[in-house]
Amino acid sequence: MKSDIVYPLNIGPVHPAFKEPIKFTFRIEGEQVAGVDIDFGYTHRGIEKIALERNYIQIIYLLERVCGICSFSHPLAYCLAIEDVAEIQVPDRARYIRTIIGELERLHSHLLWTGIAAHEIGFDTLFMYTWNIREKVLDCLEEFTGNRINYGMLTIGGVRRDITPENSETITRMLEYYMELYDRASEILLDDLTLRARTEGIGILSREQAEMFCAVGPTARGSGLLKDVRIDYPVNAYYDIPWLNPISPRDIGKEPIGDVYDRMAVRVLEIKQSLNVIQFCMENLPEGDINSGEGAVKIINKLKKLEGEGIGRYEAPRGEVCHYVILDNQEHPIQLKVKAPTYSNGFTWIPMLTNIEIADIPIVIASIDPCVACADRMTFIRKDGAKERYSWDYLHQKSIQKYKRSANQ
Amino acid sequence: MLGMVYKVIEQIFSKKSTNCFPMKYIPNNTTQYLNQGIIHPPIVVKEGFRGRLEYDFQSCTGCGLCSKVCPANAIELYSAEINSKKTKRVVIYLTRCTFCKECVDICPRNSITITKSFCMADYKKYGNSLVVGSEYRQQFEIKDHADVE
Numbered sequence: 124m125k126s127d128i129v130y131p132l133n134i135g136p137v138h139p140a141f142k143e144p145i146k147f148t149f150r151i152e153g154e155q156v157a158g159v160d161i162d163f164g165y166t167h168r169g170i171e172k173i174a175l176e177r178n179y180i181q182i183i184y185l186l187e188r189v190c191g192i193c194s195f196s197h198p199l200a201y202c203l204a205i206e207d208v209a210e211i212q213v214p215d216r217a218r219y220i221r222t223i224i225g226e227l228e229r230l231h232s233h234l235l236w237t238g239i240a241a242h243e244i245g246f247d248t249l250f251m252y253t254w255n256i257r258e259k260v261l262d263c264l265e266e267f268t269g270n271r272i273n274y275g276m277l278t279i280g281g282v283r284r285d286i287t288p289e290n291s292e293t294i295t296r297m298l299e300y301y302m303e304l305y306d307r308a309s310e311i312l313l314d315d316l317t318l319r320a321r322t323e324g325i326g327i328l329s330r331e332q333a334e335m336f337c338a339v340g341p342t343a344r345g346s347g348l349l350k351d352v353r354i355d356y357p358v359n360a361y362y363d364i365p366w367l368n369p370i371s372p373r374d375i376g377k378e379p380i381g382d383v384y385d386r387m388a389v390r391v392l393e394i395k396q397s398l399n400v401i402q403f404c405m406e407n408l409p410e411g412d413i414n415s416g417e418g419a420v421k422i423i424n425k426l427k428k429l430e431g432e433g434i435g436r437y438e439a440p441r442g443e444v445c446h447y448v449i450l451d452n453q454e455h456p457i458q459l460k461v462k463a464p465t466y467s468n469g470f471t472w473i474p475m476l477t478n479i480e481i482a483d484i485p486i487v488i489a490s491i492d493p494c495v496a497c498a499d500r501m502t503f504i505r506k507d508g509a510k511e512r513y514s515w516d517y518l519h520q521k522s523i524q525k526y527k528r529s530a531n532q
Numbered sequence: 533m534l535g536m537v538y539k540v541i542e543q544i545f546s547k548k549s550t551n552c553f554p555m556k557y558i559p560n561n562t563t564q565y566l567n568q569g570i571i572h573p574p575i576v577v578k579e580g581f582r583g584r585l586e587y588d589f590q591s592c593t594g595c596g597l598c599s600k601v602c603p604a605n606a607i608e609l610y611s612a613e614i615n616s617k618k619t620k621r622v623v624i625y626l627t628r629c630t631f632c633k634e635c636v637d638i639c640p641r642n643s644i645t646i647t648k649s650f651c652m653a654d655y656k657k658y659g660n661s662l663v664v665g666s667e668y669r670q671q672f673e674i675k676d677h678a679d680v681e
Contacts (some may be wrong), residue, residue: 177603184603184632262578269582275632283637284580419601419638 129157132481136165140243140485143495147488151481159476161469166495167502174459179205179279179426180419182459186446187273189461190497192235195228196439197461197497198277200446203358203435205279208450209426215409217281222360223294223404224268224276225437226397230301231260232440233390233397236492237312240387243485244321249311256304263297266290279422281414294405301398312391313375322383326475326487329381336471340442340464341389342491344370346381352438360404370396383490427454439464441492463497577648582631584649585624587665592643594620598635604628607635612672621672624664627657 135146144165150158170189174182186197199221206213213221234257241249261271267290268274276282286294312318328338333346343350351369353361361367370392372379379385417425432449442464449458468491475487503511577583599607599622606628612621624635624644635644654661663669 178600180601180634181603184630184634265581266578267580269578269580269633270631273630275582275630275634283633289579419634420597423600 128152134484136162141488141493141495143493145493145495147476147484149476149481149484154480154482156476156479156481156484159473161472163469163495163499164502165499167499168496171459171461171500175455175457178423178454179456180423182456183277183279184273184275186461187275190439190463190494191272192232192494193228193439193441193444193463193497194273195224195276196437196444197446197463199225200435200437200444201448201459202277202279203437204433204446204448205426205435205450207433207435208431208448209279209429209433211280211415213281214412214414216285216411217413218359219404219408220282220286220413221277223286223401224264224274224282225359226400226404227260227264229440230394230397230401231257231264232492233394234260236390236440236489237387239489240322240383240486241318243489244318246317249315249318252311253308256301256308259297259300263293266293278414278419279426280417281412283414285413286408291405291408294401298398298402298405301394305395305398309391309395313388318387319384321483321486322387324380324382324384325479325483326383326490327381328471328475330379332474333381333471336474337467338442338471339467340438340440340492341370341386341393342442342468342471344389345372345379345386347371347373347379352436352443356436358435358437360407363407364400364403367396367400383486386490423454426450428452441465441494442468461497461500463494463500465491465494465498466500469493469498577650581648581650582633582646584626584647584652585629585631585635585664586645586647587622587624588643588645589621589665589668591641592621593641594622595640596620596622597638597640598622598644601634601638603632603634604630606630610669611674612669613674614672618674621665621668623666623669625658626652626662626664 129150129152132149132151133146134149135141136144146162146165148160148162149156170185174185177185182201183198186201187194189197205211234253238250238253238257241247241253264274265271267286268276268284276284328336328342328346330347333343333348338346338348339350349369349371354367354369370389372385372388374392375388377385377388415422429450430452432447434448435446437444443462444464445462447458447460447462448456451457471491472488475490476484479487503513505511594609594612596609599605599609606625607622608625609620609622612619614621631646633646636646652662656662660666
């Protein structure tokens with residue numbers, strides 16, 4: 124129902140519908156959303172600044188805590204960036220183990236998201252069902268990394284723990300368990316009438332809009348963009364997998380329009396893809412070392428004598444993670460930049476949330492799998508609490524000033 | 533109403549269905565209680581679980597590598613005097629520890645080991661149970677007042 128009166132509706136910064144603090148200001152016409160304004164910056168933790176005071180090994184564990192779910196993707200992107208600068212060759216076995224853990228993480232992230240999406244539309248039975256089956260992959264991760272999240276598996280130039288024969292048996296059992304369940308689960312998720320009614324045609328992000336806002340990950344793929352860092356810029360064992368292709372809703376015979384259903388379909392299909400990748404890696408797991416054999420202190424001492432900049436990209440469950448480091452003959456990097464997937468995807472909320480009904484707001488917001496704390500990389504604090512807007516030109520000018528000054532010193 | 537009061541009194545005197553917490557109130561030898569049903573067995577943790585750290589004061593050489601790699605800065609070096617020789621030793625603050633096992637991997641003398649114990653709750657944040665090696669610190673630390681000034 125449309126009405127002539129436009130009234131504002133504030134949701135957030137703290138609201139039970141969101142897991143993290145973020146503020147939305149909607150302009151409501153009747154039951155329709157006419158416009159939306161998004162405010163980030165309530166959960167800035169200064170991780171990039173803290174990282175400049177710690178050494179290269181300590182930063183790995185700091186970056187695991189950027190995001191609870193992507194706690195392998197962030198340190199991996201950082202390690203790839205450092206290995207890029209130092210030209211460290213990662214052993215084959217370590218590359219495969221990295222891939223396996225990355226895919227296990229994707230599996231548990233997508234199952235978690237499916238549960239949250241079901242919860243947001245009020246389908247709590249499905250929420251409990253998916254979170255129940257998610258326990259299996261978490262148990263598997265716990266068994267060979269030691270933790271359910273924040274695995275502490277990575278080191279510069281390899282991984283820290285090996286996959287033993289007992290672990291590989293657990294993984295095989297886990298794969299069988301999910302392969303059996305997958306058909307039933309995907310039937311519930313993709314064909315259920317209630318789910319289809321609540322997700323089809325809602326929160327549309329067209330292909331052009333996705334390109335314009337630089338959407339990444341399942342959000343972009345749901346809109347029909349064939350964009351996947353694992354295939355476009357392969358790292359780890361993705362070189363060796365010939366059949367790996369970006370998932371698209373076309374795989375289930377549906378032309379993508381970029382609604383919530385498409386994004387859900389992409390995630391459900393990626394669960395199957397992850398299972399296949401893990402199976403491939405387990406079958407082709409090469410023998411050999413898992414790291415360079417050098418201790419943490421040796422690595423720090425080696426990196427202390429290096430200069431240069433490196434970049435690491437990896438496809439986290441939510442989209443592309445990108446880390447950029449500058450080394451300058453010091454025990455710590457002099458610059459570290461973290462780009463989390465929600466940083467790109469957050470702006471796609473604007474076209475998605477326009478012209479939907481109020482009741483659909485939670486599922487549309489959840490549909491990009493937001494991780495607000497990952498995306499909060501900048502905050503401005505003023506004593507009087509007033510708001511300021513900074514234009515692109517102003518920030519560009521500021522950055523030129525900063526780097527001119529440091530170059531002159 | 534009376535029924536409720538009766539129920540509450542019954543609850544007060546009935547057998548507890550949970551364990552005492554913090555875990556230090558549980559007796560050391562628990563097998564005899566297990567059969568009687570007074571306490572419940574602890575959860576079995578997986579192989580490779582990273583729990584409470586243990587520190588061997590005698591084999592430590594005070595090289596300080598562990599405090600260098602610790603991501604949470606949970607390991608503190610202090611000056612100690614052992615057999616009238618000036619050296620260094622560490623204490624580990626478990627409240628800050630992230631259980632990453634970096635210090636165990638780096639230690640050249642295997643002085644720090646990891647156990648599977650995960651019940652560490654206590655009332656005092658800096659009490660003896662949550663600062664590994666604090667009993668040695670009280671005994672051997674040299675308080676260098678010149679440093680403080």
